[in-house]
Amino acid sequence: MSRFWVLLAFVAVAGSAAGWGINYTEFGHRPARMGEMIYGGEVTGQNISDFYAQAKQTKNPIVELPGGDTFDFGTMAPEEKGRHTFVIKNVGEGDLRLRLGATTCKCTLGTLDNDVLKTGEQTEVRMEWNVKTDQKTFGQSAQLLTNDPRHYAIDLKIEGRVVNELEMIPDALTFGNISSDQEATVTAKLYSYLDRPIENPTFTFSSDELNEFTDVKIEPFDLSEADGASSSAKQGFDIEITIKPGMKQGAVSQNATFSFTRPQSDSDSDDTTGDDKDGNEERRSLVVPITGKVVGSITMIPNPKLTGSKGGSYIYDFGEVPPEGPFTAKTFVVLKGSDRDNRKLSIESVEPEGVIEASFGENLVRSSMTLCPLEIKLIPGPQRIQRLGRNKEDYARIQIVSDNGESVDQLVIGVKFSMEPK
Missing domain, CATH: 2.60.40.10 (Immunoglobulins)
Known part of the structure; x- marks a missing residue:
């Protein structure tokens, strides 16, 4: 019986050794070799490194916008149309390819004069827009697509403020709560963007009582950088309203009217604004609200x-x-x-x-x-x-x-x- 177990063990060891030898011969010991590959010519294990070094792109275009990608148009009137030209330049080594992309609904991009730029070349693209908004600011954008690997898409933007021909800051006047025997002062600035100068300015209220108990001073001033975004106006006026003691108690919610005349130009043949025209003068006005409350002592x-x-x-x-x-x-x-x-x-x-x-x-x-x-x-x-x-x-x-x-x-x-x- 013991001989049987010894024989069985011997057969198992011999079988394992034979199986390992066959497996090693067929699969575990094969000489490494690389056959021929065809890709645009002959590529072998010996020259594949040189092939990829030659195929790698080393000359890329680089987009530059000398004037920047954002244009501040300052101030524009509602419904006014504007345009601006952006400059695109290639400061890289490869050819720069350009293509017009998407735009917002209120602006358009003009055609490219040149859609392929060599090194050092530049071209222009024009953006046009129409100011259609009831907000105080306006901004639009358009996209320019390129093959610059760092800037596949460039957003060209325009932005600025929307003002009417006349702008008062603040656009609503308030004197808060004042005592009936107390004096109060309200100040404002009026900016005119009209092409002709304002003359004979007046400031009145829709309330007879407010007209009786107020003194108004209107003084022109020279525009400067201190006026910020309004510095592009043609004229500026300081308005000082002094409310004198004696008004009846209660809430005040009235309209204040800035009225003026200006010389009429030869082109003003029709009255399309509803303003009165007397002789060679045109009368215009701006209405703003004024609120507050007169209380007792x-x-x-x-x-x-x-x-x-x-x-x-x-x-x-x-x-x-x-x-x-x-x-x-x-x-x-x-x-x-x-x-x-x-x-x-x-x-x-x-x-x-x-x-x-x-x-x-x-x-x-x-x-x-x-x-x-x-x-x-x-x-x-x-x-x-x-x-x-x-x-x-x-x-x-x-x-x-x-x-x-x-x-x-x-x-x-x-x-x-x-x-x-x-």
């Missing part, structure tokens, strides 16, 4: 719980007041005007008495106003008390007076709350 500083209402009064909303409170709120009454230091504040009345109280703290004097701290206090009772502001009579009320010895201003604060019994 006594106001308040709004906050999330305190809001203003019609007629100059205010509403303070306590909301739901639980049995544990809080029952007090603090806010500020503001005194403005030239005589604010002479005015005295007092609580004239509260309604309903026994449910609400109000008192002033020590004044805080600031440069343009005096802040008067006001504490409002709710007094809980045995029953639930509600003042929900569903109508004019459904508020608790605090009436405050401001007296300077000659005149009295009043301020009313409505108070909303729903207070649980204590």
Whole structure:
């Protein structure tokens, strides 16, 4: 039996050795050799390195734009057409091939004078555009395709500002909140891009009261680099509007009109703008809004719980007041005007008495106003008390007076709350 196992082991070893020898002979030991390849001629293992060295491209074109790829046209009027010529130059060693690509919908590229540039050569491509926008700025682009491996596509861009023939900065005037006995000043600059000079300028308002209580100064000035993008205008005017004390309280939302005349040219045979023409003069105008609010000498500083209402009064909303409170709120009454230091504040009345109280703290004097701290206090009772502001009579009320010895201003604060019994 042992002889059988010895014989079996011998046969296994001999078979493995024979299999390894056959495999090595057929596959494991073959001389390395490379046969002939045909690619544009004979390429062998010996000359393949030289072949690829010769086939490698070493002379590439390089695109250069002497004037840059972006043109700032400064200012243009709506619907005006513009054009600009970009210069393309080849500063590389290989031939530069050019092809017109995509453009945005409001500009076009002209034809190329030369679409293949040798080293050192240059050509021009013209971009044309039409200013069709209601925005203050305008920009368009067009693409030029090349065989420069570093710049396969070049974006040629134009950009600038869109202005009408007349431009006022700011384009809307506001004087904010001013006291009825306070003077306020609003300034603006007007730029004219008209081809003929402005003469006899005036500035008026659509409100007779505003015309009565304002003084307006219009002074021409010389344009300079300090005017930034507006320095390309033909004329500039400084406008100073002084609002005098005495206007009625309330919001102001009016139109201000800058009007002028200018000599009429020979080509102005028809009135296509709707402007009046008298003799040899043409009258033109520019209308801008002016807003603000005239308030009394006594106001308040709004906050999330305190809001203003019609007629100059205010509403303070306590909301739901639980049995544990809080029952007090603090806010500020503001005194403005030239005589604010002479005015005295007092609580004239509260309604309903026994449910609400109000008192002033020590004044805080600031440069343009005096802040008067006001504490409002709710007094809980045995029953639930509600003042929900569903109508004019459904508020608790605090009436405050401001007296300077000659005149009295009043301020009313409505108070909303729903207070649980204590």
